[in-house]
Amino acid sequence: MNCSFARTLLIVSCLSIVGCANTGNTSLEQLTRSAESVLGSSSSGSLSNDDITAGLKEALVKSTNIVVAQLGQQGGFSNDSLIRIPLPDSLKKAQKFATKFGLGKSFDDLEQRLNRAAEQATPKAKSLFVGAVKDMSVNDARGILTGPDNAATSYFQEKTGNSLKTAMRPIVDQSLASVGAVNTFNSLLSSYNAIPGAPKVNADLTSHVVDKGSEGIFRYIAEEEKAIRSNPLKRTSELLQQVFSAQ
Numbered sequence: 001m002n003c004s005f006a007r008t009l010l011i012v013s014c015l016s017i018v019g020c021a022n023t024g025n026t027s028l029e030q031l032t033r034s035a036e037s038v039l040g041s042s043s044s045g046s047l048s049n050d051d052i053t054a055g056l057k058e059a060l061v062k063s064t065n066i067v068v069a070q071l072g073q074q075g076g077f078s079n080d081s082l083i084r085i086p087l088p089d090s091l092k093k094a095q096k097f098a099t100k101f102g103l104g105k106s107f108d109d110l111e112q113r114l115n116r117a118a119e120q121a122t123p124k125a126k127s128l129f130v131g132a133v134k135d136m137s138v139n140d141a142r143g144i145l146t147g148p149d150n151a152a153t154s155y156f157q158e159k160t161g162n163s164l165k166t167a168m169r170p171i172v173d174q175s176l177a178s179v180g181a182v183n184t185f186n187s188l189l190s191s192y193n194a195i196p197g198a199p200k201v202n203a204d205l206t207s208h209v210v211d212k213g214s215e216g217i218f219r220y221i222a223e224e225e226k227a228i229r230s231n232p233l234k235r236t237s238e239l240l241q242q243v244f245s246a247q
Contacts, residue, residue, distance in 0.1 A: 047242060053141040055242065056152050057133045063153075063224035064129045067217055072123035078115035083216030085118055087111050088203040094192060101195050106188045113181035114205065118213040121168065121175040128167045129217070132160035149226035157218050165210050172209050181205060 047055075070076055077085055087095065087107060095107040133156065136144075144151045176182050185205060192198055 049138045049141055051242070052145055053136060053138045056141055056144055057136055059225060059228050060133045060136075060152055060156055060221070061130055063221045063228070064126065064133075066224050067220040068122055068126045068129070070220065071216060072119060072126075074116075074119060076122065077118045077213070077216060078112060080216075083212075083219060085111070085115050085209060085212040085216075087114070088205070088208045090201055090203050094199060094201045097199060098192050098195065103188065103191060103195075106184070106191070110181065110184050110188060113179050113184055114176075114209055116179040117172060117175040117181050118209050118216070120179060121171045121209070121213065122217065124171045124175075125164075125168050125217075128164055132156070132164060135159055149229055150222040151225075153218060153222040153225050156221075161214065161218075165214055168210050168214070169206055172206050172213070176205055176209065 071080075071083070077083055086092070087110065091107060091110070095104060098104060098107065136152075136156070136159070140155060144155055148154075182205075185203075189201065192201065
């Protein structure tokens with residue numbers, strides 16, 4: 001039975017009981033308040049902390065699954081202007097100098113490979129994100145529920161962001177090697193350093209991809225959380241419907 005319909009049916013039943021017990025000029029508003037007091041003043045009040053926490057965790061897992069599928073495919077990062085991973089600043093400066101010597105396209109190729117590494121690493125990191133959801137505290141659940149559209153994502157990011165980055169480093173390292181970014185960078189650096197007067201380059205490709213990749217993932221998780229909060233059609237389970245209709 002639809003939750004809102006069941007609730008309405010219960011209110012009507014309570015109104016009938018209260019109405020029969022009152023022979024004075026009791027208003028409909030007063031009767032409704034009496035019925036609500038029986039059922040709980042709001043749907044959020046009738047939910048336990050465990051229910052709310054479970055709903056928030058379900059929302060984050062659902063959001064993560066959608067985002068991983070979106071960003072983990074070919075072009076997931078490189079074709080998205082909002083989260084495409086650029087070259088590190090030091091390499092951007094080096095590219096401007098090296099373009100004069102015909103190495104500009106090599107830098108473009110390296111940037112493309114950085115994005116491919118992020119796309120390849122994202123599905124492998126899925127279990128890390130899903131596992132981190134378990135760290136959500138019951139004590140903060142109700143505050144997150146009534147917070148802004150990205151409250152759960154912000155909390156999730158604050159509590160687990162650093163540990164996730166640490167866990168993602170070996171995954172990104174492997175992906176950078178797999179897509180040829182490491183060989184491309186080493187070859188490019190060799191040619192670049194052979195240019196007389198070339199400014200020194202210092203770049204940590206792994207940290208750069210981990211940082212920018214995490215930003216992109218969290219950005220879209222926040223978008224999914226916002227959609228679940230505002231769009232009933234995105235609430236694909238009864239628990240999500242109950243929790244997020246209680247805001």
